[in-house]
Amino acid sequence: MTIEAVVFDIGNVLIHWNPERFFDEAVGEARRREMFDKLDLHGMNERVDRGAHFGETIMAFAADNPEFADEIVLWHDRWIELASPAIDHSVRLLRALRRHGTPCFALSNFGVQTFEMAEMHYPFFKEFDRRYISGQMGVIKPSPEIYAAVEADCGLPPGSLLFTDDRADNIAAAEERGWQVHHFTRPEGLARRLVREGLLKASEAE
Template identity: 65%
Template structure:
């Protein structure tokens, strides 16, 4: 297998927990949350933000289009940082261990322009990547082939030498098709073990 030359992190549910349903369960209760998510494609609306649409304008337009749920939909904007929480501490340590080992570390994430600006002051490690591929700035989202093509063209690393982790199998599958090395993120310990197996971290550094 090709030696890994750069490690690529997804962010949501890899470095930061992203569980909007959990937030709404706590705020309005599971029954109302299920009703709202059944009535409104909030994740689909959020995809528009991840493609570069203005965060406030997009969410507030959805709120006005669904007056029965206006206040709840507006929370997606007004209380977004509560949904994008907390950090996954072990994953953050792995990011920093890779940097300490002089392994280039990239981010490849579906993230809006404004939401990333909100997250950066709260999660300083978001500034610690060698390269950041943020879908909102790129105008495309995973798992579209073009976003992977853009990463390959920009970073100059052989796709076979990229090791990419993501929590969604559809995002992983396209990277697999393009010849990247991949790891389906199901927990930080599994990711740590994969990095050790790839030879980019020692077992001690991956703790």
């Protein structure tokens, strides 16, 4: 089926998302390993992605875990450093597609307040034709409900959507619904896929 829209995940597709790397630099690898081994920090973040208030969630988690409270507060105070930098080649691909008139959607697990912060830091967040943000929707990938909501809102057949995401479980859930998919590892791979699908010329995908 002809591709009618390209759907981008954001974290580790358009911007880097690596809390472990940030904390290695901020507090040292040994302290980071101890903290991540003892605490479910990714579970804390998932609550934000489901719609919980960012500041309230982080500060409550810090209060509940005083041994690591100072480090947990960094997740709040220096959050943009956890979500940096942009993956410039991927951003160029997004913009090249839009110049061709190909609709581009965002489908991302992201908190309400953190998305607002990222939008201020990364102007290209405003360039999508449609944005599906888990915190606003109250459901996260890879739940089937989030993909169904995208289909219902955009009105396009599932087989006409090309979805790229760095997580295999998110890709598998979309593929089960009939979406075309690309498991993102590097922007060069996505570039080749877009050229192969006839959405971009090779020179436009560099």
